[in-house]
Amino acid sequence: MFYRRRKMYAALSAVGALLAGATACGGDDGGSDDGSVTLRMAWWGNDSRAELTEQAIALFEEKNPGIQVEPEFTDFTPYYDRLTTQVASREAPDVFAIEIRRLGEFANNEILADLTDRVDTADMDPNVLASGLVNDQQVGIPTGANTFALMANTAVFEEAGVELPDDTTWTWDDYLEISQQISEATGDDTYGSQPSFNDAFLRIFAEQRGEQMYTEDGLGVSEETLVEWFELQLEHQDTGAAPDAALSAELGSSVENALVFTNDGAFGMWWSNQLSAISIGSGETIELLRFPTLPDAQTNGMYLQPSMFWSSFAGTEHPEESAQLIDFLVNDPEAGAILGSDRGLPINSSVLESIQGDLPEADVASLEFFNEIASELSAAPTAPPLGAGDIPDMLERYGQEVLFGNQSPQEAASAFLAEADSTLG
Numbered sequence: 001m002f003y004r005r006r007k008m009y010a011a012l013s014a015v016g017a018l019l020a021g022a023t024a025c026g027g028d029d030g031g032s033d034d035g036s037v038t039l040r041m042a043w044w045g046n047d048s049r050a051e052l053t054e055q056a057i058a059l060f061e062e063k064n065p066g067i068q069v070e071p072e073f074t075d076f077t078p079y080y081d082r083l084t085t086q087v088a089s090r091e092a093p094d095v096f097a098i099e100i101r102r103l104g105e106f107a108n109n110e111i112l113a114d115l116t117d118r119v120d121t122a123d124m125d126p127n128v129l130a131s132g133l134v135n136d137q138q139v140g141i142p143t144g145a146n147t148f149a150l151m152a153n154t155a156v157f158e159e160a161g162v163e164l165p166d167d168t169t170w171t172w173d174d175y176l177e178i179s180q181q182i183s184e185a186t187g188d189d190t191y192g193s194q195p196s197f198n199d200a201f202l203r204i205f206a207e208q209r210g211e212q213m214y215t216e217d218g219l220g221v222s223e224e225t226l227v228e229w230f231e232l233q234l235e236h237q238d239t240g241a242a243p244d245a246a247l248s249a250e251l252g253s254s255v256e257n258a259l260v261f262t263n264d265g266a267f268g269m270w271w272s273n274q275l276s277a278i279s280i281g282s283g284e285t286i287e288l289l290r291f292p293t294l295p296d297a298q299t300n301g302m303y304l305q306p307s308m309f310w311s312s313f314a315g316t317e318h319p320e321e322s323a324q325l326i327d328f329l330v331n332d333p334e335a336g337a338i339l340g341s342d343r344g345l346p347i348n349s350s351v352l353e354s355i356q357g358d359l360p361e362a363d364v365a366s367l368e369f370f371n372e373i374a375s376e377l378s379a380a381p382t383a384p385p386l387g388a389g390d391i392p393d394m395l396e397r398y399g400q401e402v403l404f405g406n407q408s409p410q411e412a413a414s415a416f417l418a419e420a421d422s423t424l425g
Helices: 002-020 047-063 076-088 100-108 126-132 154-160 172-186 199-207 223-238 245-251 272-282 319-331 333-339 349-358 361-376 388-403 409-423
Strands: 037-044 067-074 095-098 148-153 267-271 286-289 309-312
Touching: 037 047, 037 076, 037 319, 047 067, 047 319, 047 333, 067 076, 067 319, 095 100, 095 319, 100 309, 100 388, 148 154, 148 199, 148 272, 154 172, 172 223, 172 267, 199 223, 199 267, 199 388, 223 388, 223 409, 245 388, 267 272, 272 286, 272 361, 286 361, 309 319, 319 333, 319 349, 333 349, 388 409
Parallel strands: 037 067, 037 095
Antiparallel strands: 095 309, 148 267, 148 286
8 A cells, every 4th residue: 555655656746847847748749730639538437427428528529620539437446546657657638537535646746737717617616616726726627516425225215114214313323223123124135224434424424523534734533433433334234234244345335236226225325426326226216315413413524525526637738628628528508418417416506507407306306405405514625635545445444354353443443543644645
């Protein structure tokens, strides 16, 4: 883990130094004899996202006949290894998707172009837009907004004869009790809940305790909170509310394996923009719910988050055309109609208004949920410290150690904090 991280930072630093002394990215400049421009555009995701994105690209090319776009997409797991290699060799795509965990790393190494005044942001939510600022430069334009939420498969609730909770008042004890009831009522192959070691869940859990996920000094979560977080998930497993460690590991963090997706579970923790995929996959009605809280919590910890960002390579030969492509993706109503909420609900109010009447049922449900809890959501976070991109894998690794009984919650919390402290920079 540390070796890989050092290699990434070394590569980013190296290309940052190169870019400081050069404006070109090496290799083919993406132009042609007839004056047309070819841009490369990269993102991660599944085939469904690729199909939607390529439809939007085709529309952009139709509206901008002098610009061609070559798509590049992969699964999430290899995405950053590939992108870092491309950046290090100064062959990065002109436009690419990036998540907030990596935004600071790339921006601080001068890999990302400043898009200030290059993309029209007049109709964008200023709070979400601000999350793409690093060192007073708009290095990322949010693709949309979402929130991490609990999802409930209503068909499983009906099968178990259990009512949906009142998500305005329920607690973590209620969450466990309801999950147990569903597991007991539905038999061995269906469960009430599913473990999640997503760092968004930890942030929500910590904020209910008055702690921040990140501070200026690094991780802001206490060891006590981490212990309780691991204990909560272990208790779900030990009581049968959630599957055993082997099945949980097999399910992993893929939405296509989610128990709410396969109709084998009542609760799951996922990003709101994944509601459509889960609804389609399950064929059932999936309800978005607030997270349970502590009885004395001052906040439910839920927050607004940019789904991801569009950024442009600082070394592109075509900065204006790259910005033009990003502007189209976030501001064009026809592009918005194609992309829907796949990368989060549009933060451009004009685009959202123009497509609202034609949104699929799941997207309407997401929008209604957002409107209902808008006053409860914390502001979108800023770019976290360097190394934050490694935190999700670390949490998953230590979480599995707890579920398999290889470490106690206390041991895992202590070891995680030590590793996180040496990773975050």
